Amino acid sequence: MNLTTHDNLAAPDMGSRILVIEDDQDIRQLLTRFLCLKGYSVSVAINKAELQKQLHSVSIDLVLLDITLPEESGYELFEFLRQTTALPVIMVTALAETRDRIAGLDLGADDYIGKPFDLAELEARIRAVLRRSERPVLSSSALGEHLFGPWKFIPAKRALYGKSGIRVTLSSSETDLMLTLCQHPNVLLTRLQIIELIYDAKDAVEERTIDLLISRLRRKLAEGGRQLELIRTIRGDGYIFDLKGISS
Structure with missing residues (x-):
């Protein structure tokens, strides 16, 4: 060339x-x-x-x-x-x-x-x-705002807000993961299911990539130096976005 x-x-x-x-x-x-x-x-x-x-x-x-x-x-x-x-x-x-x-x-x-x-x-x-x-943005009326603990996730804006309305910077992959978890609260998702939900294909990325995404999102969902147990690891199975007992 x-x-x-x-x-x-x-x-x-x-x-x-x-x-x-x-x-x-x-x-x-x-x-x-x-x-x-x-x-x-x-x-x-x-x-x-x-x-x-x-x-x-x-x-x-x-x-x-x-x-x-x-x-x-x-x-x-x-x-x-x-x-x-x-x-x-x-x-x-x-x-x-x-x-x-x-x-x-x-x-x-x-x-x-x-x-x-x-x-x-x-x-x-x-x-x-x-x-x-660049996925089409869904209206908030269709998808709704997600409130959990001190956090607010607005799918229409693809935005996560913490205390005092401060926006948390997320990468596009982290935003897709946040949306996927919010759409499946209190449900066990395997790594392969998460890959398919985010990337529309089971072989798009390695399962290790999901572990890294989860780790990064957990760090950003930290509050006061400690991590809320919002994303629980189920050893050998996958992850649960656990909202039980979390006040909105």
């Missing part, structure tokens, strides 16, 4: 805009050209300063983040993204060992793909993450 593509290109149909954070020029240009041919608009960055500039200048729908950057750690940029945005993030990196993938997912990445990667697979992962983050 021709690698003479310029950075920050827009596809003719102005589809979803992908921010590619990658320091290798050849890979950056390859991704730019490929994604534009697939109908996406593309912006690029190689460090935090350029990332901040892109966030302020264009509307981003998804971030492809290389972890092994020369100036700042990709993990540092990921933490910045999580603290300041709700953008879905796919980590793209040469660190393809299982422990590295788990570390990325545990931090809150929406997906993870190792180099070298197949472009078609990467685009399929992008489509899947965008589908999850």
